[in-house]
Amino acid sequence: MTAQTQTRTTASEAVAPAPSLFSVRDLRLSFPDLARKPLLGAAPRNEVLKGLSFDIPAGQITGIVGESGSGKSTAGRVLVRLLEPDSGSVLYEGRDIGHLDESALRPLRRDLQMIFQDPMSSLNPRHKVWRIIAQPMKRYGLGGTRADAIAALGKVGLPAAFAERYPHELSGGQRQRVGIARAIALKPRFILADEIVSGLDVSSQAQVLLLLKQLAREMGLTIAFISHDLSVIRHLCDRVIVLNRGEIVEQGSVDAVFRAPASDVTRTLLTAIPLPELDPDWLS
């Protein structure tokens, strides 16, 4: 099956198709279900990803959307190879990275960065902000001085004084910006952003999203943005992939998918969003 059969292409894309940074074909992944494991013998397996095929175009923001349990985070974690697929291919710049071992992955680790949902658990609480940003830079030989960290903070709109603070001294939005600073300081090719605004209130959410969009443009980043909020995806992303129970039910440019959603799953996700406008019938 080619990507074209599933994907609706808009006119602009047909003129100049963006080359793919990732090309994923028939991706399958299962986890052992330990709750149902018999005393002797192997546990039965839960299929989490059931044959996903999609592309992540270079230089674009691709939204991955679905309910909890749809497999969106799992699919993302395969892209940055925190998880190894059961079968299928994960081509990164034409090379299958699906089953590379850790030493072969090492040169790619810097290219493939991740920003997490809960910065309180992904930022070391014992370290000052500058060290959180500088340590991985040092690890990859990209400097790693206080000044380097402060420069990265500047890119996410945080003043130099924040370098000396601890994560618990920051607000949620500021913490999330430190997470972004840590990722972009490594000059990555790709960033996986997994529900990075779901814990934030609206104004911080807007700040973080606008920042991400601006950085993507300035640095030519490719981003996979995982969310359950289609309003956010509509404003931020170029393309969208809709997942349901481990399968892709719809994918395409955001313009096409939002103009005429083809799947009931997409329509359900859309109507579930409480828009900031009066609609007395919405809850009935």
Place this chain on the structure above:
Amino acid sequence: MTGSHTHPNTLDVMQLGIALPNGHRLLRDVSLSLRPGEVRALVGESGAGKSMIGKAVLGILPQNLRVTGGEILLEGQHLGAMTPWTRRKTVAQSAALIPQDPLTALNPARRIGPQITDPLVRIHGWSRAKARDTALALLDRVHIRDPKRVMESYPHELSGGMRQRVLIAAAFAPSPRLIVADEPTTALDVTVQKQILRLIRELQQETGTAVLFVTHDMGVVAKISQKVTVLFAGKVMEDAPTERIFTDPAHPYTRALIAATPSYADLDRPFSPVPQTLIAELQGAIARDDARHQGAAR
């Protein structure tokens, strides 16, 4: 119930002030009221003090906070004039909480059943049998498929949406006059959020319970409430019917909150954070207010 005939409001918060021990003000003369059967949204960014108002009403403020002034009336009864014991009893009998995080609100080591029925027996004096029947009926009412099995389950065996349904059932079980819903859907994804909002709306309308609905989501405000209180830095910016908030908001901060909310249906209106200039202006006004307040206190 006695107060409801002589006093029209379920809840009156009047000029409520709360401060840290060092005198830093967290709530500044907040007033709001809630009629029977009404849903009032309390909206603002994190740190605006919106949860604190709910906690002050329920008498579950953190120990280190001081109430510096004001009155809270529950069905016309002055809570501040009561002894701590009477106050706790009064609040427990006529108000309930739906918390944000259902996992921390439930005891992980106990089965769901007694966690719902115990308060009904202890506080409301019901028989075990009546408490159990009510719990089963309410779990069924909140669309839990196998209420008997869920009563026997532990919290970790249920999904996030199921746990929140359990807490909604527990809150409505004693037929309270007031429910404080403290960001009850923030931890849930959008489809489950809609189901939970619908449930709260249905039960609230069936029982005539008034709801103080704390949220930061202007979308949720638009759908669930009839009245809105907009808070910034512990101060009321605007208090108006929901319809007016979304058709003709009076305060620039209200307009900024709406503008910060993305909408897939409205691409012409790009969303933007609350402007720093507006925040600085509002903070300046509050600082001047505080200085005057301190001057007056001296």
